[in-house]
Amino acid sequence: MTQMSMARKGELTEEMRAVAKQEGVAPEQIRDGVAKGTIVIPKNLGHKLSRPIGIGKGLRTKVNANIGTSTDYINPEEELEKAKVSWEAGADTIMDLSTGGDLDQIRRQILRESPVPVGTVPIYQAAIETIAQKGALVHMDRGKIFEVIERQAQDGVDFVTVHCGVTRGVFERLRLQGRVMDIVSRGGAFLVTWMLANGEENPLYEDFDRLLDIAQRYDLTLSLGDGFRPGSIVDATDRPQLEELIVLGELTKRAWEKGVQVMIEGPGHVPLDQVEANVLLEKKLCYGAPFYVLGPLVTDIAPGYDHIGCAIGGAVAAAAGADFLCYVTPGEHLRLPGVKEVREGVMAARLAAHAGDLAKGVKGAWDWDLRMSKARKRLDWEEQIKLSIDPELARRAREESRPMLSDVCTMCGEYCAVKLVEEALRG
Amino acid sequence: MTQMSMARKGELTEEMRAVAKQEGVAPEQIRDGVAKGTIVIPKNLGHKLSRPIGIGKGLRTKVNANIGTSTDYINPEEELEKAKVSWEAGADTIMDLSTGGDLDQIRRQILRESPVPVGTVPIYQAAIETIAQKGALVHMDRGKIFEVIERQAQDGVDFVTVHCGVTRGVFERLRLQGRVMDIVSRGGAFLVTWMLANGEENPLYEDFDRLLDIAQRYDLTLSLGDGFRPGSIVDATDRPQLEELIVLGELTKRAWEKGVQVMIEGPGHVPLDQVEANVLLEKKLCYGAPFYVLGPLVTDIAPGYDHIGCAIGGAVAAAAGADFLCYVTPGEHLRLPGVKEVREGVMAARLAAHAGDLAKGVKGAWDWDLRMSKARKRLDWEEQIKLSIDPELARRAREESRPMLSDVCTMCGEYCAVKLVEEALRG
Numbered sequence: 131m132t133q134m135s136m137a138r139k140g141e142l143t144e145e146m147r148a149v150a151k152q153e154g155v156a157p158e159q160i161r162d163g164v165a166k167g168t169i170v171i172p173k174n175l176g177h178k179l180s181r182p183i184g185i186g187k188g189l190r191t192k193v194n195a196n197i198g199t200s201t202d203y204i205n206p207e208e209e210l211e212k213a214k215v216s217w218e219a220g221a222d223t224i225m226d227l228s229t230g231g232d233l234d235q236i237r238r239q240i241l242r243e244s245p246v247p248v249g250t251v252p253i254y255q256a257a258i259e260t261i262a263q264k265g266a267l268v269h270m271d272r273g274k275i276f277e278v279i280e281r282q283a284q285d286g287v288d289f290v291t292v293h294c295g296v297t298r299g300v301f302e303r304l305r306l307q308g309r310v311m312d313i314v315s316r317g318g319a320f321l322v323t324w325m326l327a328n329g330e331e332n333p334l335y336e337d338f339d340r341l342l343d344i345a346q347r348y349d350l351t352l353s354l355g356d357g358f359r360p361g362s363i364v365d366a367t368d369r370p371q372l373e374e375l376i377v378l379g380e381l382t383k384r385a386w387e388k389g390v391q392v393m394i395e396g397p398g399h400v401p402l403d404q405v406e407a408n409v410l411l412e413k414k415l416c417y418g419a420p421f422y423v424l425g426p427l428v429t430d431i432a433p434g435y436d437h438i439g440c441a442i443g444g445a446v447a448a449a450a451g452a453d454f455l456c457y458v459t460p461g462e463h464l465r466l467p468g469v470k471e472v473r474e475g476v477m478a479a480r481l482a483a484h485a486g487d488l489a490k491g492v493k494g495a496w497d498w499d500l501r502m503s504k505a506r507k508r509l510d511w512e513e514q515i516k517l518s519i520d521p522e523l524a525r526r527a528r529e530e531s532r533p534m535l536s537d538v539c540t541m542c543g544e545y546c547a548v549k550l551v552e553e554a555l556r557g
Numbered sequence: 558m559t560q561m562s563m564a565r566k567g568e569l570t571e572e573m574r575a576v577a578k579q580e581g582v583a584p585e586q587i588r589d590g591v592a593k594g595t596i597v598i599p600k601n602l603g604h605k606l607s608r609p610i611g612i613g614k615g616l617r618t619k620v621n622a623n624i625g626t627s628t629d630y631i632n633p634e635e636e637l638e639k640a641k642v643s644w645e646a647g648a649d650t651i652m653d654l655s656t657g658g659d660l661d662q663i664r665r666q667i668l669r670e671s672p673v674p675v676g677t678v679p680i681y682q683a684a685i686e687t688i689a690q691k692g693a694l695v696h697m698d699r700g701k702i703f704e705v706i707e708r709q710a711q712d713g714v715d716f717v718t719v720h721c722g723v724t725r726g727v728f729e730r731l732r733l734q735g736r737v738m739d740i741v742s743r744g745g746a747f748l749v750t751w752m753l754a755n756g757e758e759n760p761l762y763e764d765f766d767r768l769l770d771i772a773q774r775y776d777l778t779l780s781l782g783d784g785f786r787p788g789s790i791v792d793a794t795d796r797p798q799l800e801e802l803i804v805l806g807e808l809t810k811r812a813w814e815k816g817v818q819v820m821i822e823g824p825g826h827v828p829l830d831q832v833e834a835n836v837l838l839e840k841k842l843c844y845g846a847p848f849y850v851l852g853p854l855v856t857d858i859a860p861g862y863d864h865i866g867c868a869i870g871g872a873v874a875a876a877a878g879a880d881f882l883c884y885v886t887p888g889e890h891l892r893l894p895g896v897k898e899v900r901e902g903v904m905a906a907r908l909a910a911h912a913g914d915l916a917k918g919v920k921g922a923w924d925w926d927l928r929m930s931k932a933r934k935r936l937d938w939e940e941q942i943k944l945s946i947d948p949e950l951a952r953r954a955r956e957e958s959r960p961m962l963s964d965v966c967t968m969c970g971e972y973c974a975v976k977l978v979e980e981a982l983r984g
Contacts, residue, residue: 201970202960229972254972310930312978319974323981361975362930363915364923402876403916428872428912430926430933433941434950435908441865442872442912445855449829463933463941464951465958466967478865485855485869488790489830496791499857503737503789506857506890514860514890523861524891531892533629540893543628545656545681547746548788551739554750 132349133173135389137165145171149184154493160184167382168418170289170391172223172247172351177286180245183222185393186420190492191448191483194249194422194456195221195476198228199236203466206236210243212472217246219476219520221457223289225249229258229316238285247288249353252278253334257320267320268327275333280344289351291395292341293317294334294381295374296357298325304358304370311361314398318357338381342388351391353422354378359398362430366400367408379415393420393454396447400426405443409450422454423447427462436462437475441482448486455479477520484519509537509548559776560600562816564592572598576611581920587611594809595845597716597818599650599674599778604713607672610649612820613847617919618875618910621676621849621883622648622903625655626663630893633663637670639899644673646903646947648884650716652676656685656743665712674715676780679705680761684747694747695754702760707771716778718822719768720744721761721808722801723784725752731785731797738788741825745784765808769815778818780849781805786825789857793827794835806842820847820881823874827853832870836877849881850874854889863889864902868909875913882906904947911946934975936964 136143142157146164149171150157163169169186173179185192195216197209206228213224223246228236233255241248256278260270279290296318304312313319321332334341345352358374360366378394385392394416400408405426412421426443427436440458448455459475461467467475487495498517505513511528518524531540538546563570569584573591576598577584590596596613600606612619622643624636633655640651650673655663660682668675683705687697706717723745731739740746748759761768772779785801787793805821812819821843827835832853839848853870854863867885875882886902888894894902914922925944932940938955945951958967965973 200967201972202965202967203958203970230970257972310927311934311975312982314974316969316972316974316977319977319981320972323977326981362933363926364930401915402872402912429908429915430929431911431944432908432946434945434947434954435904438865438868438905438908439912442869442909445829445869446873461954461958461968464954464966464968465960477862481856481859481862481865482869484858485829485866488828488856499790500737502857503791506789507738517858518861519859520861527861527888527891531630531888533892538629539891540627540629541888541891542743543630543657545628545684545743545747547741547743548738550743550746550750554746554753555739 132346132389132391133164133171134167134391137161138389145173145182148182153184153189155188159188163187166418167386167392168420170351170393170420172289172391173349174283174286174288175349177241177288179247183247185454187418187453189453191452191486192222192454193220193476193479193483194223194225194454195472196225196227196456197472198226199230200466201230204230206231206239208469209236210239212469213240213244215469215473216476217244219473220480221246221476223247223249227251227254229254233258237282241286249289249291250282250287251291251317252282253293253317253320267323270324272333276337276340276344279341283344283348283350287350289353291317291353291355292334293321293355293357294332294338294341295354295377296321296332297335297377298331300358300370300373300377301325303373307369309368310364313357314361315355315357315359317355321357338384342385342390345390346388349391351393352385353393353395354381356395356397359396359424361399363399363401366397367404371397372411375411375415379417382416382419393422396421396423397426398424399430400428400443402428402442402446405446406450409447409452413451420453421451422456423452424456425458427458433463434460436460437478441478444479444482445485448483449489451490452486455483480519507548559773559816559818560591560598561594561818564588565816572600572609575609580611580616582615586615590614593845594813594819595847597778597820597847599676599716599818600776601710601713601715602776604668604715606674610674612881614845614880616880618879618913619649619881620647620903620906620910621650621652621881622899623652623654623883624899625653626657627893628657631657633658633666635896636663637666639896640667640671642896642900643903644671646900647907648673648903650674650676654678654681656681660685664709668713676716676718677709677714678718678744679709680720680744680747694750697751699760703764703767703771706768710771710775710777714777716780718744718780718782719761720748720782720784721759721765722781722804723748723759724762724804725758727785727797727800727804728752730800734796736795736797737791740784741788742782742784742786744782748784765811769812769817772817773815776818778820779812780820780822781808783822783824786823786851788826790826790828793824794831798824799838802838802842806844809843809846820849823848823850824853825851826857827855827870829855829869829873832873833877836874836879840878847880848878849883850879851883852885854885860890861887863887864905868905871906871909872912875910876916878917879913882910907946936975
């Protein structure tokens with residue numbers, strides 16, 4: 131039984147209760163959201179999680195951190211370290227996107243240690259094993275992807291990105307229209323390569339029911355991937371992107387009929403003035419399924435600062451109703467991120483998520499800022515540090531630059547406005 | 558003659574031509590904007606500037622970097638270094654906010670070396686000299702502030718923050734309403750302290766014509782300060798803030814009557830969903846005068862990451878029509894920033910400004926992203942680095958993590974989506 135099937139029967143699962151407690155809402159609200167599909171609780175039936183979460187309408191916007199080896203950099207210990215740094219820094223989920231080394235072993239270790247839900251993109255492993263076994267991706271069997279998904283589900287993976295909307299029809303629209311960046315999704319690229327060479331339809335689309343059967347058995351949440359997401363702001367909100375979203379909307383309904391939980395992945399590179407419309411389109415075309423945005427990144431020109439570009443897009447998306455933000459690190463578009471960049475990426479995404487939560491009025495969000503402002507007004511530095519999104523960094527920054535007067539900071543010193551006004555009013 | 562008086566006579570100054578060239582628009586467009594007051598060219602008649610700029614409607618959103626000593630940290634050489642790092646990193650203006658050491662000397666050195674317009678907040682020096690000479694701020698003469706403004710104008714300062722809207726009437730609204738953070742503007746705090754102790758009106762308001770006479774003589778651009786800007790998102794868009802803005806709108810008209818150039822300073826701490834309304838209110842109440850926002854910072858809980866919180870608010874503000882963003886560094890709310898933080902602050906603000914420019918369709922903005930995306934599609938790394946907002950950082954990040962194949966990066970290695978799709982399409 132999936133969370134969705136239980137919810138539809140009116141049952142309250144342990145996870146629904148845990149999520150309700152975290153969010154400070156009634157368990158029934160979570161149950162009703164899960165039943166309708168506007169909330170997902172990504173948790174594999176066979177995976178023990180100390181920090182289960184809900185993603186969706188009315189809930190705190192969640193943050194995902196991607197980690198994983200690449201063919202150029204294979205250091206499983208370091209990837210595990212990145213995963214730990216992520217959940218310690220407050221990431222709500224981890225995705226293992228490893229493409230180098232022993233993929234099964236890396237994933238299993240992360241699954242064992244993670245207190246938070248773990249996601250994967252199984253097409254990576256399907257493609258990489260095919261290349262290793264048969265010399266080229268184009269020789270992949272139709273069933274390979276399902277075999278890998280089942281293997282990963284058995285291991286306890288909580289959610290998978292599946293690019294079911296990468297169809298021949300959508301690709302034709304891309305070809306007709308043309309694009310600056312064509313396809314920037316790795317999963318999308320693997321599938322299109324295979325489809326073009328074999329003249330076949332995407333198995334994840336054509337055999338969607340087979341995917342649903344696996345998802346149902348493990349309560350594996352499907353994160354319907356956006357293989358045609360724009361990789362340049364110039365390509366944003368174009369015909370292939372929207373055609374794929376239309377397909378994902380149709381598949382969402384089919385998944386829900388089988389009690390399978392679904393999220394929808396979204397762009398990508400999107401100029402600021404199109405972000406809100408993108409959220410609206412997803413909510414409309416996919417019946418309110420939770421929206422998991424990969425950014426969005428509001429400009430293409432800032433490698434080294436893409437975590438900031440994504441914080442801008444992510445905050446605006448969250449405010450408009452996006453439910454789940456995939457972090458981007460300062461290394462994006464330049465290299466595989468290191469541990470430090472992973473931490474910075476998580477913090478930037480958390481900040482964006484919170485800014486969105488304030489704007490959309492998520493329960494409890496305003497209280498945090500109010501407590502911080504009151505501590506600031508009292509010049510209570512210890513409390514300000516404790517309430518900071520990153521207390522460790524805030525403490526270090528202050529300690530490196532001690533003021534002469536203990537109640538102010540070195541920015542204004544004795545001319546602290548808060549202190550002056552306090553004295554003037556008392557005076 | 559000020560730029561505004563010249564523009565009204567239909568004359569094209571050298572600065573108008575330079576600004577038009579930079580922006581890629583007709584000089585007449587700049588002249589007409591200056592005449593109407595929707596564009597300012599902050600340049601003191603006596604200050605040589607190698608990089609004059611225009612700020613306002615239809616132009617690229619500009620970025621200011623604050624530097625300056627504090628009572629806790631007096632190192633004029635380091636402040637000069639911060640100024641240099643700022644303009645080298647692309648800041649369009651510098652504000653010297655020094656409050657420690659020999660203020661005249663620090664300012665004069667920056668004015669000599671700066672290729673970009675320099676701004677100040679003269680009330681700081683007026684207050685600090687009063688305290689040094691008379692033992693307390695409350696003993697300040699009414700004329701002191703004008704004497705300091707004139708001295709700074711003689712030195713060549715291009716624009717000054719003057720908190721003319723900090724009136725007894727507005728303060729009364731604050732007292733009636735109450736606030737979490739009262740006043741967080743240092744200039745506002747100095748003025749209110751003096752006004753309360755002496756039972757007098759703000760000289761900058763009461764003797765506004767005296768200020769206009771000085772501004773006219775030097776073509777000193779007035780940046781009408783927001784002494785009542787919210788210092789907590791809880792206080793945003795409240796009665797004192799709006800009452801002050803109403804006063805600033807009245808003063809804008811009076812300045813324009815005398816041919817004095819005016820910008821309006823804006824918040825501050827503002828939740829994301831109120832940012833656009835704040836821009837609209839300024840444009841409406843101040844007749845389209847350029848809007849210079851101090852952030853806005855979209856959450857109070859992120860000391861150490863406030864440059865990111867401000868990039869979110871600044872981008873949304875710029876997209877909505879804000880013309881000029883004051884940077885915020887990662888040190889904000891914790892300490893006086895160091896050189897590295899200054900550079901990070903400039904980059905974050907430039908990114909935000911550009912994201913806004915893309916959204917509001919500023920001339921040439923889209924071309925930058927298009928060129929970057931085309932270089933990315935060609936896997937032309939040298940060109941990508943050159944087109945990066947911070948080529949130095951992008952080059953370093955890539956060089957620290959070299960891929961095995963020279964045409965990709967270590968994130969995806971041989972499974973680069975761009976490369977895979979290119980090959981699949983080539984067939």
